[in-house]
Amino acid sequence: MTPTIAILLIITFVLSTVGLLLLIWSIANNQFSHGQAAARTIFTPGEEGHSEDPARPDDQTFTGDNHEQAAAIKARWTADQSSRAAVLTWISSSVFWLLLGSLFGLMSSLKMHLPEFLVASEFLTFGRVRPVHLNAVTYGWASMAGIGVALFLIPRLFKTSLVGGTYAVLGSVIWNIGLILGLGAITLGLSDGEEWLEFPWQIDLLFVAGGALCAIPLLLTAANRKVEHLYVTSWYLMAALVWFPILFLIANLPFVFPGASGATVNWWFAHNVLGLWVTPIGIGIAYYMIPKILGKPIISYQLSLIGFWSLALFYSQVGIHHLVGGPVPTWLVTLSIVHSVMMSVPVITVAINHHGTMVGNFGRLKDSPTLRFVWIGALMYTVSSLQGSMEALRSVNVITHFTHYTVGHAHLGMYAFLSFILFGAVYFIMPRLTNLEWPWRKLISLHFWLVSAGILIYVVALTVGGWKQGLALLDAEMPFMDIVRMTLPALQARTVGGALMTLGHVVFAFHFIVMLLHRGKASDQPTLFRPAAKEASQ
Amino acid sequence: MNPTDHRAQHREAPEPEEGTRATPKIVLAWIVILIIWGVGYYAWQVGKPLLGGDSRTPVAEASAPQTSVSEDSSGSETSGTAGGSDTGGSEAKPDGASIYSAQCSTCHQANGQGVPGAFPPLAGSEWLQADAEIPVAIVHDGLQGQIEVAGNTFEGVMPGLGAQLSDAELAAVLSYARSQWGNDASEISPETVSEHKERFGERGSWTAEELTEVFGEP
Structure with a gap:
């Protein structure tokens, strides 16, 4: 690297980082001069200051008895009703793709140590099964569930109804058609040949259309909002929904990026799918669920501000660390690498905010399925991000490059972090949309222990095995x-872990379908992990 | 609105809000440390070769001494081959082992076994151990098409290395390979390589058939 390039990089780096800190400082100071009032506007009067922590003595319980409390309940109920159809279509589709995606994942895993498994058919060879797994869980499960939860949270955060929910339902139909065609194309051997971008670009247009139809109601709702101050979750969700279409469109442009520049754009996109799409969704949900x-x-x-803005500044450049040693410019x-290490700033600030809020309330993890899934997800965000740096x-x-270690890391992020948070969110959302409770506490428990044991075996085996391989x-x-x-032993352990997770998904999907068919339990009390627990907010 | 219509909404805690705790000093200190580190890391890269950060390239060259160490410890080698860096007379000879490790081992593997189905083995290869002209022709000019080696058929392309290696280097690496892994064929002198050049000049890859035609069966 020449001194000129290094000096340009240093100047850009210092200017952007210091500029960002100044921005955050000015926002935060403004907030502290008259911020308290702004922060309060998100509460309906009378809502504030009521805790439902069973570990604390009851203060005034929030019963909805007085006029203001009744208004708050009605506002939530209205928000939830307005988004109901849209949320249910997106989340139900995502559960289907989760099942399909995990079956293909299990198949790929088996093929790694049983190379003769299912080779008779060209449609089930590793080169096709594995991309089907990746695309089904990324664009089917994670993206659709993420959009579904975002559609649920945004009307609540803006204290208004979802405007134009029908567009979102239509969007999910188009998105699902895109998935069917895209996965079908991969199975037939028609692939763009770049990881995370396998869907042929003609089919990608359907995702752009489906996503855009989802953006319309969200933008209309944002314009219609009843709150002055935007809570941190809405920054993350809105940003993710703006970033992803741009990334997806640019990376899929046909004929524009040949050769080594194609590889660069490929990994710029693939890592940004994680960092600027599913990460903000996951963090945003955790920012809502934990305090909720x-x-x-x-x-x-202040920490929320630093965490959000530093993610926005640093993440977009980290993808090229996949090409260390590749035929791309050294300066890039x-x-x-510098940006990847700088990612520890948003990770640490978000971690302090999430886990610091939990301090003194860890006992609640014994009761609340939502809290347990979401908090473990938040913890794994911290772990996997620092590992990634x-x-x-x-x-x-x-x-670690080109070893199974990387695969273990990827699943720590996409599964232990993101999917856990999505599971937690679905456990929270469904009772509010169906007005019924989850029928069997034991099934939630079984789901939790199956997927937890599964991902633990998976990540530990591949981390140890991959390091030795490297x-x-x-x-x-x-x-x-x-x-x-x-x-081989690590690969076999991976299959065991993957099988446990898949089994957990079957349990989850069954329970979900029962809820969807309105066979839930009509009860005033939520379904928690422990029957005798004092009932809390979940 | 029926009260039983919103049981879950009724019992939940208020919408979340943010507290006003200040940023811990240690976080600010960490940001400062990272900024200094980042500037330092950019500066540290000044003057480094443009390898995209691939520290593996030097590994291949550095493994040459290791090769000779493990040969010595395994004790399976006879002395006097051109391979070991510690052998040879007073004149400075190119080190066949390190050239092999840098140029050949990626495909033919460090142990000369090749990769079944993809790259032919050198250990026990009749082509390598044939009359010196055949291996010199293959390595100098390249080889492509179907070829049978040690009872297995391979189909691939091997690039010629004539433009990259000097006569002495080419002779050294061939002498090395001809004496390793149980191979036992004569040393090749740099003169054999220059004679080959005079005879054929610049030509493209050989095929197995052409080799047999020109030089006879291996």
Whole structure:
């Protein structure tokens, strides 16, 4: 790298970072001069200050007896009713794609240690099954569930009704058609050939259309909002819904990025799907659910600001760390490594905010399914992000690149973080949309333990196995086949973990369908992990 | 609105809000440390080769001494081959082992076994151990098309290395490969390589058939 490029990079880096800190400082100061009043506007009068923490003595219980409380309940109910159809279509579709995606994931995992498994048909070869898994869980499960939860939360956050929910329902229909055609194309061998961008670009147009139809109601709702101050969850959700269509459109432009620039755009997109699409959705949901269940504010507005804006500044450049050692300019890789390490700023600030809010309330994890799923998801966000920053360093990357370690890391992020938070959100949302409770506490418990044990086995096996594989690959004396054989136990453990998770999804889907068919339990009390628990907000 | 219509909404806690706790000093300190680190990291890259950060390239070259160490410890090698860096007379000879490790081992593997179905083995290869002209022709000019090696058929392309290696280097790496992994064929001198050049000049890849036609069966 020449000194000129280094100096330009340093100047850009320092200016942007310091500029960002100044921006945050000015917003925060403005907030503190008359911010308290602004922050209060999100409460309907009378709502504030009521805790439903069973560990604390009852103060005034929020019963909806007085006029203001009744108005608050009515506002929530109106918001939930307005988004009901849209949320249910998006989330129901996502549960179907979760099942399909995990079946294909399990199939790919089996093929890694049983190479003869299902090779008779060209449609079920590894090169097709594995991208079907990735695209089904990313664009089917994670994206559709994320959009569904966003559609539920945004009217609540803006204290208004969802405007134009029919557009969102139509959007989900188009999105589902896109998935069917896209996954079908991959199975037939018609693929764009770039990871995360396998769907042929003609089919990608359907996702752009489906997503745009979803953006209309959200923008109309935002314009119609009844609150002055935007709570942190709405920043993340709105930002994600703006960022993703731009990323998806640019990365899928046909004929524009040939060769090495195609690889660069490919990984710029693939990592941004994680960082600027599913991460803000996951963090945003956690920012809503944790204080909601605890009945306690998130501890710091300043930290929320730093976390959000530093994510926005740093994340968009991190993807190129996938190309360390590749035929791309060194300065670009270096930029990406610096930004990957800078990601510890948003991660640490969000972690302090989430876990700091939990302090003193960890007992609630024994009761509330939503809180347990969401908090574990938030914790795994912290873990997987810090791990990701480490992996971007050249010294670590030389070992972990092209090994199973990376796969373990990816599942820690997409599953233990994101999917756990989505599970928690679905457990929260369904009783509010159907007005019925989850019928069996044991099934929630079973779902939780199956997926937790599954992902634990999965990540531990691939992390240990992948690290050993990486070290062995650096040894030029070691025959390649010996290294392949060495990874077999880790690959078999991965199948065990994957099977447990898939089983957990079957349990979850069954329970979900029962709720969807209005066979839930009519009760004033929520379904919690422990029967005798004092009833709380969940 | 029927009261039983919104049971869940009725019992839940208020909409969340943010507290006003200030940013911990340690977070600010960490941001400052990271900014200094970032500037330092950019500066540290000045003058580094443009390899996109691939620290693996030097690994291949550095593994040459390791190769000779493990040969010595395994004790399976006879001395006097051109391969070991510690052997050879007073004249400075190119190190066949390190050239092999840098140029050949990616496909033919460090142990000369190749990769079944993709890259032919060198250990026990009749082509390598044939009359010196055949391996010199293959490595100097390249090879493509179907070829049978040690009882298995391969179909691939091997690039010629004549433009990258000097006569002495080409001779050294071939002598090395011809004496490793149980191979036992004569050393090749740089003169053989120059004779080959004079005879054929610049030509493209050979095929197995052409080799047999020109030089006879291996």
